[in-house]
Amino acid sequence: MCGIVGILGKEPVAPLLVDALRRLEYRGYDSAGVATLEDGRLTRRRAEGKLRNLEARLKDEPLAGTIGIGHTRWATHGRPTERNAHPHATDRLAVVHNGIIENFRELRQRLEAEGDVFETETDTEVVARLVTHEMRKTNDPAAAVAAALPQLHGAFALAFLFDGHEELMIGARKGAPLAVGYGEGEMYLGSDALALAPFTQTISYLDDGDWVVLDRKGAVIRDAFGAKADRPKIRTSAGAFLVDKGNHRHFMAKEIHEQPEVVGRTLAHYLDMANGRVRMPADLPFDWAKLDRITMSACGTAYYAGLVGKYWFERFARIPVEIDVASEFRYREAPLSAAGLSVVISQSGETADTLAGLRYAKEQGQHVLSIVNVPTSTIARESSAAAPTLAGPEIGVASTKAFTCQLAVLACLAIGAGRARGTLDAERERELVAELVKVPGLMADALKHEAAVEHVARDIAKTTDVLFLGRGTNYPLALEGALKLKEISYIHAEGYAAGELKHGPIALIDETMPVVVLAPRDAIFEKTVSNMQEVAARGGRIILIAEETAADEAGLVPAGMIPMAPMAPEFAAIVYAVPAQLLAYYAAVTLGKDVDQPRNLAKSVTVE
Numbered sequence: 108m109c110g111i112v113g114i115l116g117k118e119p120v121a122p123l124l125v126d127a128l129r130r131l132e133y134r135g136y137d138s139a140g141v142a143t144l145e146d147g148r149l150t151r152r153r154a155e156g157k158l159r160n161l162e163a164r165l166k167d168e169p170l171a172g173t174i175g176i177g178h179t180r181w182a183t184h185g186r187p188t189e190r191n192a193h194p195h196a197t198d199r200l201a202v203v204h205n206g207i208i209e210n211f212r213e214l215r216q217r218l219e220a221e222g223d224v225f226e227t228e229t230d231t232e233v234v235a236r237l238v239t240h241e242m243r244k245t246n247d248p249a250a251a252v253a254a255a256l257p258q259l260h261g262a263f264a265l266a267f268l269f270d271g272h273e274e275l276m277i278g279a280r281k282g283a284p285l286a287v288g289y290g291e292g293e294m295y296l297g298s299d300a301l302a303l304a305p306f307t308q309t310i311s312y313l314d315d316g317d318w319v320v321l322d323r324k325g326a327v328i329r330d331a332f333g334a335k336a337d338r339p340k341i342r343t344s345a346g347a348f349l350v351d352k353g354n355h356r357h358f359m360a361k362e363i364h365e366q367p368e369v370v371g372r373t374l375a376h377y378l379d380m381a382n383g384r385v386r387m388p389a390d391l392p393f394d395w396a397k398l399d400r401i402t403m404s405a406c407g408t409a410y411y412a413g414l415v416g417k418y419w420f421e422r423f424a425r426i427p428v429e430i431d432v433a434s435e436f437r438y439r440e441a442p443l444s445a446a447g448l449s450v451v452i453s454q455s456g457e458t459a460d461t462l463a464g465l466r467y468a469k470e471q472g473q474h475v476l477s478i479v480n481v482p483t484s485t486i487a488r489e490s491s492a493a494a495p496t497l498a499g500p501e502i503g504v505a506s507t508k509a510f511t512c513q514l515a516v517l518a519c520l521a522i523g524a525g526r527a528r529g530t531l532d533a534e535r536e537r538e539l540v541a542e543l544v545k546v547p548g549l550m551a552d553a554l555k556h557e558a559a560v561e562h563v564a565r566d567i568a569k570t571t572d573v574l575f576l577g578r579g580t581n582y583p584l585a586l587e588g589a590l591k592l593k594e595i596s597y598i599h600a601e602g603y604a605a606g607e608l609k610h611g612p613i614a615l616i617d618e619t620m621p622v623v624v625l626a627p628r629d630a631i632f633e634k635t636v637s638n639m640q641e642v643a644a645r646g647g648r649i650i651l652i653a654e655e656t657a658a659d660e661a662g663l664v665p666a667g668m669i670p671m672a673p674m675a676p677e678f679a680a681i682v683y684a685v686p687a688q689l690l691a692y693y694a695a696v697t698l699g700k701d702v703d704q705p706r707n708l709a710k711s712v713t714v715e
């Protein structure tokens with residue numbers, strides 16, 4: 108999955124394309140490229156690696172032209188070399204692509220048989236050559252694109268630029284997002300509203316199957332059948348967000364530190380604090396009291412948020428919750444009852460597997476409630492109802508503030524569902540709301556222990572394997588802590604339910620492997636203490652994240668201690684996420700890793 112942008116402008120577009128690509132780099136950063144028309148002739152610059160390499164290239168060899176397309180890549184077909192970087196071009200056109208053309212081998216064979224010689228290993232070059240073939244027949248770019256699109260199987264967002272056509276750009280969308288932006292005598296295409304934020308706040312999202320012909324005056328959108336289509340123009344607020352690091356070294360650090368504020372903002376949206384009640388999203392098309400089951404699906408960190416949510420929904424609202432990673436859910440043909448609700452969770456709202464899970468649930472006749480951070484995303488738009496997380500743009504590839512905001516929303520929904528189903532009385536609801544209200548302050552407290560985390564992280568950075576343990580809602584948090592560490596420091600880590608320790612991972616314990624134990628004082632604290640004793644008895648090195656007195660009470664001398672304030676156990680997982688994130692962050696910083704853009708990952712995974 109990649110980021111694409113196109114501009115029909117008045118000024119030289121190359122710097123503007125790079126600016127837009129910077130905002131899209133979260134979608135991939137293996138290589139980048141731009142193409143413009145210089146005096147009507149197609150010219151391109153591409154570079155392997157991060158966007159700064161392309162910028163350096165453009166500094167040495169600038170590109171003129173007021174119309175152009177740009178791309179930042181996350182490699183699917185073909186290594187991330189300059190040759191495989193987009194835009195891909197023929198003598199007639201250049202194209203940028205986000206997605207996968209599934210039948211590209213078959214198309215390539217056909218085109219090769221007709222005499223085409225391919226330069227790259229990518230699926231995208233097939234698109235460039237196929238449209239060029241069609242153009243040779245008609246000499247009409249729009250007719251050529253219209254003829255080529257039905258031949259492409261798979262998911263794509265495309266933007267085409269044509270040699271000799273200063274007043275023309277064509278975009279197409281199937282299964283990957285694409286937005287049209289409207290300016291004053293300028294027009295834009297982009298993977299999302301954020302990319303276009305510096306240029307315009309007026310955009311239309313293309314529907315699946317749509318394609319669009321742009322000139323500087325406007326856009327003509329057609330649906331998959333070629334009929335003119337009207338897609339609503341909306342005003343986005345993406346421009347309101349400043350995407351910078353503030354005083355922090357990395358976006359991830361900034362986003363970790365923003366959590367008291369954004370979790371507070373999210374809670375304020377869902378809580379009527381004066382009356383100690385949850386404010387549920389309005390106009391939900393289902394009745395919580397009549398649900399017999401919730402089926403959740405999500406990917407990565409959002410999946411772990413769902414796992415925590417399962418505990419809350421089952422405890423507070425007594426609804427059975429089934430949860431799957433979306434890449435499994437979409438294919439396992441789960442029987443879904445009409446009285447069930449599907450919940451999907453996604454920061455970006457564009458994750459391909461999660462979107463496919465959503466569509467599967469809808470096909471089965473279920474209502475889908477999405478918990479999303481990008482309100483204009485495909486997932487938000489396709490769900491029956493969307494519950495927003497108010498985290499603001501998350502730029503660091505490793506999710507942090509979106510995760511804790513997802514937890515905040517799940518906690519509120521579970522309490523609200525409990526009230527609707529009569530499993531929580533008003534008094535208990537008030538108590539739980541009072542506990543939730545304390546969470547942002549407790550997160551701010553946790554941030555004060557940053558130095559202690561940094562100290563422990565330096566130690567962790569020397570190791571090759573780490574085990575994370577937790578029970579109850581802290582079990583998914585152990586999984587998330589391990590994921591964070593893997594993602595950004597490349598240290599191997601595993602999360603385990605503390606009770607499972609003796610069923611396998613205990614064999615790994617020796618005097619070198621750190622075992623991070625997330626142990627808030629909850630009803631099963633004593634059980635977690637027993638698990639720590641089991642580790643200690645085998646010479647294991649415990650890193651304890653718990654109240655300051657916990658080690659003494661457990662009779663342990665941990666190798667590392669991250670102290671936490673006393674708190675009620677119900678929502679401790681939201682607060683304990685902070686040291687888990689900081690631990691990964693400082694381990695990666697100690698090792699000199701690229702924290703915000705870890706190798707091989709991308710923030711928004713819009714391919715399978």
Ligand code: G6P
Pocket residue numbers: 406407408409452453454455456457458461504505506708709710711712
């Ligand atoms: C990618 C990101 C993860 C994220 C996951 C799901 O793998 O690197 O940080 O948790 O996608 O993304 P979503 O946008 O659906 O929450």
